[in-house]
Amino acid sequence: MTRTNGKSFSRRSFLGASAAAAAGFAGAPHLSLGAIRVAKPMTRTFGRTGFEVTTLGLGGQASLQWTPEGVDPEKILLKAFELGVNYFDTSNVYGPSQLNYGKAFRRLHLVPGTPGYDEAKRRSIFLTSKTYVRSGKGGPMPGVRSRTEGPAGSTAVDDLKRTLSQVFGDGQGNYPRGAYVDGFLIHTVASMEDVEAVYEGLDDPDPKAERIGALAALVDYRDGTNRTGLNPKEEKLIRHIGFSGHHSPPVMMEMIQRDRADVLDLMLVSVNANDLLYFNQQYNVIPLAAARNMGIIAMKVFADGAMYTKDAVWSRTPEHVVRTVGSATLPSRPLVEYSLSTPGVGTAIIGIGQIDAESSSCQLEQNLSASQIGPESLSAADRIAVEDAARQAKGGKTNWFQIPAEPLSAPRDAAVAQERQDRKRVVRLTWQTAYAGDQPIRRYEVVRDRGKVGQLAHRPQIDKTPFAFEETLADDSAHVYRVVTVDAAGRRAASPDLVLPATG
Numbered sequence: 001m002t003r004t005n006g007k008s009f010s011r012r013s014f015l016g017a018s019a020a021a022a023a024g025f026a027g028a029p030h031l032s033l034g035a036i037r038v039a040k041p042m043t044r045t046f047g048r049t050g051f052e053v054t055t056l057g058l059g060g061q062a063s064l065q066w067t068p069e070g071v072d073p074e075k076i077l078l079k080a081f082e083l084g085v086n087y088f089d090t091s092n093v094y095g096p097s098q099l100n101y102g103k104a105f106r107r108l109h110l111v112p113g114t115p116g117y118d119e120a121k122r123r124s125i126f127l128t129s130k131t132y133v134r135s136g137k138g139g140p141m142p143g144v145r146s147r148t149e150g151p152a153g154s155t156a157v158d159d160l161k162r163t164l165s166q167v168f169g170d171g172q173g174n175y176p177r178g179a180y181v182d183g184f185l186i187h188t189v190a191s192m193e194d195v196e197a198v199y200e201g202l203d204d205p206d207p208k209a210e211r212i213g214a215l216a217a218l219v220d221y222r223d224g225t226n227r228t229g230l231n232p233k234e235e236k237l238i239r240h241i242g243f244s245g246h247h248s249p250p251v252m253m254e255m256i257q258r259d260r261a262d263v264l265d266l267m268l269v270s271v272n273a274n275d276l277l278y279f280n281q282q283y284n285v286i287p288l289a290a291a292r293n294m295g296i297i298a299m300k301v302f303a304d305g306a307m308y309t310k311d312a313v314w315s316r317t318p319e320h321v322v323r324t325v326g327s328a329t330l331p332s333r334p335l336v337e338y339s340l341s342t343p344g345v346g347t348a349i350i351g352i353g354q355i356d357a358e359s360s361s362c363q364l365e366q367n368l369s370a371s372q373i374g375p376e377s378l379s380a381a382d383r384i385a386v387e388d389a390a391r392q393a394k395g396g397k398t399n400w401f402q403i404p405a406e407p408l409s410a411p412r413d414a415a416v417a418q419e420r421q422d423r424k425r426v427v428r429l430t431w432q433t434a435y436a437g438d439q440p441i442r443r444y445e446v447v448r449d450r451g452k453v454g455q456l457a458h459r460p461q462i463d464k465t466p467f468a469f470e471e472t473l474a475d476d477s478a479h480v481y482r483v484v485t486v487d488a489a490g491r492r493a494a495s496p497d498l499v500l501p502a503t504g
Contacts, residue, residue, distance in 0.1 A: 041084040042372045046346045047295030049240050049265055051126050053347045055340055056371035057087030060097045062351025068318040076352050077104035083368055089349045091130035092159040093147055098166035111168050112178035128183030131159035134197040136217025136230055138210050141197040156214035157230055160184055182239045183266050186214050190247040195255050242266025246401040249284035256288055257463050270300035273338045273390035276438045278402035282342050283436035290344030291460035298339040298348040303398035312400045323354035325366045330393055334386045336370035341378040408437040411483045414495035425473045433461040434485040445484040476504040
């Protein structure tokens, strides 16, 4: 159940409360002021990393990147650590965010080689940064988006070292022995060209190659190897590699399915209560990442502030930073609970615009309180209630970072083939996963000559191995097959006719 002021409430009472607030109901201006000062934050096992991650992580943007006048970003970081948050996010394209981490980490004795360095404390947190560069060698790749705030021509490795220098070192390219990041993500993977670029050379890296993708280079810095020729000192600077995406579930699914060696331990993905109004993440890429036991981080819980006062555009200035807690018509607590109750999600990162000595005005305390929720804790009715309320924000047009909604798709690349086995006619149908619309996929039905002859339960397709269905026929006639996707609402989407020629 969703909760406010420490109480549970049903879908009906949530909608009633929201309506009352919209009409100016007094007494609980944000309807989100839950229990404050969590004694010990809840944790979840973070996929195959094995780390016990707090359900709330500190996002590296908001006031850590675009700092409004009168806000001290270092104090936000220190307070998050004091409250027990143990997942920290930043990026090479977040302006001064990494430098702000460097200031706070020195105060917290988290910098190797400095007086009072506390290695146990360093191991108690999970620090993730990101690169928007797709190459480990060879510069920007044609047709692929690449961005860095480092020197022109920087590679993913350069960004990794820039992170270590800004967080743990002198900010001028140097970092101390023993510095590392727990996670390093290839940021904003948005096209099939991005996927091709980052995977280049991964299976068989050639140091003499003109181009090497980011993954092959980062694996060397994870394992302390030099297969690419890009890690001559054989440094180990990364614990886990992953990627992020806001835009396209099919691209993100391709990114995971291409990973035959379990290189990708982490996925940062946008998911909020308006997700189902777009080509959604929660029924497409998130189940796939969960099936691969990846650590899944939710972002854009408040649509980068577009659920509230900010326009539905990328944040770029301090004026875009939202510094209030929820709103009278849309509480913040249910939005946090929605993302964290999405099956598979381990933690949610939320950028903090404002901390305050008054708990009711402190985004960090409110969000941490709201995040004390177990996996899949909201009922289906509760989730619908939150979706109904979130849809009122800008008419649901909050998630500009996602591609438009698509209906349930037919199985992709469906094909039929036949062969003789011990004089029997064996027919084999294969297909790639369908994409879900606003309901999860339940099964695939196989139809021959307009009659159902079998079905397979849908499951996340963890690699490129297709779904397959076989049957043995007693005749030599021609037949027409179809494979039909069926979702939880009973909607159907059929493949084109698959003609099986006669034999004999």
